[in-house]
Amino acid sequence: MTSEPTEDSPSGSNPLLAPLRLIYGIYAIVLFLALGLCGLLLVLLLPGVGRRRAVARGMSRAFLWLAGMPLTVKSAERLPVGQCVVVSNHASYLDGVVFTAALPARFGFVIKREMNDVPLAGLMLRRLGSHFVERVNRNRSGADARRVLRDAINGNSLVFFPEGTFSRTPGLLKFHTGAFATAVRAGCPIVPAVVRGTRVALSPRGGLPRPGRIEVQILPPIFLQPESPSDAAIDLRDRARQAILSELGEPDLTCSGDTALPPHTAHERSAQASRP
16 A cells, blocks of 8 residues: 655645745646647547547546656456446545546546536536536436436446545545446446545645655455345445445544444444445
8 A cells, every 4th residue: 555645744844845836736737738628629529439538548647647646557457347337435636537547448437517517627528428416406316317327237337436525634435325326227346446646646625736646456346246135235335435445544534533443343333324
């Protein structure tokens, strides 16, 4: 497991580095905008979602490399050849770019609906075949979930951030069940993944981006049991969350400082806290 510097570490407060950080931050933003606009133009012109996603993947990899954020993907061979649903912890707005670079172009993303209204970004995401889901309006949320399910039933692989958002402090929030219900209905495995380094590279607290290593670790797939129980989605959710929490090295934000509890007790409490 890699370690990453904290945002409040002494090295992060050295005033002598402030001008360099400012120059780097401006460079990274300009680089992102330049590559993003080039990618958007190609995505608008190219036919076929597969070709568009391949362009987005190339642009994402180029940005991370040129921005001094080298990406390492560990255990990529664990990704099934066939359909699957990838679920990951969520730490930064950079996570989508990282997973676009890390995963094959056959994966589509399920994203909160607010991103649909972001100028240019919403247009690009629509052209890449992303799904936008409502988190507040129940009627619209149900319609969005049915659309995602149709895509999964048609054999498409998807990526979810089941926390739905990220916190300003390190740790894992509760998981929503949408990704896991989709996997159950589509009859495909869940693949947990852990992303590290993005919280430092682009802090959820705001501020300019920073260089640093980023890692995506693919964990062993979780398959449906031969005789799935009625609460199969909840079972998948709890197993996937526990797998991510075990590897992440960050606190369980659904627990109240009870890290001294036995593992099975902590898991039970975490599972209950994740329930809708």
